[in-house]
Amino acid sequence: MDNLIAVVTGDAALVLIVSSLFGAAARRLGQPAVIGQILAGILLGPSLLGHLPGHLSSRLFPHAALPYLSVISQVAVALFMFGVGYELSRKSLRHGYRAAALVAAGALVVPMLLGSGSVLAFRSAYASLGQSDFGHSLVLFIGVATSITALPVLAAIMRERGLSGTTAGATATTAAGIMDVAAWITLAASLAGTANSPHRSWPVVLVLVTGFAVVMLLGVRPALRWWIRRPGAVLANQVPVALALTLGSAWVTASLGLHPVFGGLLAGLTMPGRDGGADPDVLRTMEGTSNALLPLFFVVTGLSVNVSQLSGSAFAMLALLMAIASIGKLTPAYLGSRAGGLDHTDAATTAALVNTRGLTELIALNAGLSSGLIGQRLFSVLVLMAVLTTVMTAPLLTLIRPRTQTAPSGDRLFEEKGAV
Secondary structure, rough: HHHHHHHHHHHHHHHHHHHHHHHHHHHOOOOOOOHHHHHHHOOOOOHHHOOOOOHHHHHHHHHHHHHHHHHHHHHHHHHHHHHHHHHOOOOOOOOOHHHHHHHHHHHHHHHHHHHHHHHHHOHHHHHHHOOOOHHHHHHHHHHHHHOOOOOHHHHHHHHHHOOOOOOOHHHHHHHHHHHHHEEEEEEEHHHHOOOOOOOOHHHHHHHHHHHHHHHHHHHHHHHHHHHHOOOOOOOOOOOHHHHHHHHHHHHHHHOHHHHHHHHHHHHHHHHOEEEEEEOOHHHHHHHHHHHHHHHHHHHHOOOOOOOOOOOOHHHHHHHHHHHHHHHHHHHHHHHHHHHHHHHHHHHHHHHHHHHOOOOHHHHHHHHHHHHOOOOOHHHHHHHHHHHHHHHHHHHHHHOOOOOOOOOOOOOOOOOOOOOO
């Protein structure tokens, strides 16, 4: 046991160093740091390190250590999603722009329908990647995988490009917030009743999770608000409350048959803020903790990606999914922005921003992999799609408009937890 502890501790140190270096390199190249961290995880896995003499990947990350690294990474993801949910209702959904609603509707529904339809139209191609179950769960999941938007990465790119507070930035942020809520609900429906809950049917799981969400939002949230604000309250310090709420909620959703990520997101939506906004102490603590641990998530993800095992048919499927995910988002997002009154430049900027994926997509893909809904080859293809569509954002913005001055440091919106 002592030797295993030493291995896990050493792995954590290695991951932090390598991910920091790759993240810094990505930022120098004009990409969000999350791209470098994802690539670091992939390179430390069987795609590169596993091909070097001495089986370095399996030596550095032995099978016995992986469950421990996975648990730590899932805690990091739950804390990250708490931050997303904590700011989501307070920031991205408060702008009632007509353009944002049109962008959200088109940029979610169109790629989701195209992605879901691809499962039915190209069943043999999915089968060649090892998929055997083509039920409603896979159909919904691929729809989510091709339509999701990474709100934190989007906000990080906006700050870096000086787009925070602009019409395009506000429209993209609001639309991404709406799409995130809808996408996570759809993802929950696709995962309900899969390998995580073999003894419950998916309608039962959805009813249980819906009931839990109602209790959290309509019962726990007002109770916490009252208890925290009462004079001399024992729970006046909200940080331990937020930590306990996140981990407890993640435990409940995992027990009910859904991924712990949903518990973290629900905890963030449930946690009351301070003076009409997010409590800075809570955000600072949750972000700092997830910043330190999220690189482990990228490595655990990378260890499940093996590019060398992908054949020509897999890369053909990658090209198809790239087209569905990109064209299916860029086109309706641009048209929706124009219909909402934005000029050509702002509409094109909004479309490029909402096509960003990254960490949020990886969280969804890991949920599908851990539930047994998708296999490792399809998982590898979808991870590559997530990376490439995120990498596209910076060059597209450069083509649309030159770099402007960096947004003021106070214009925060969302921060990319562990990625900026």
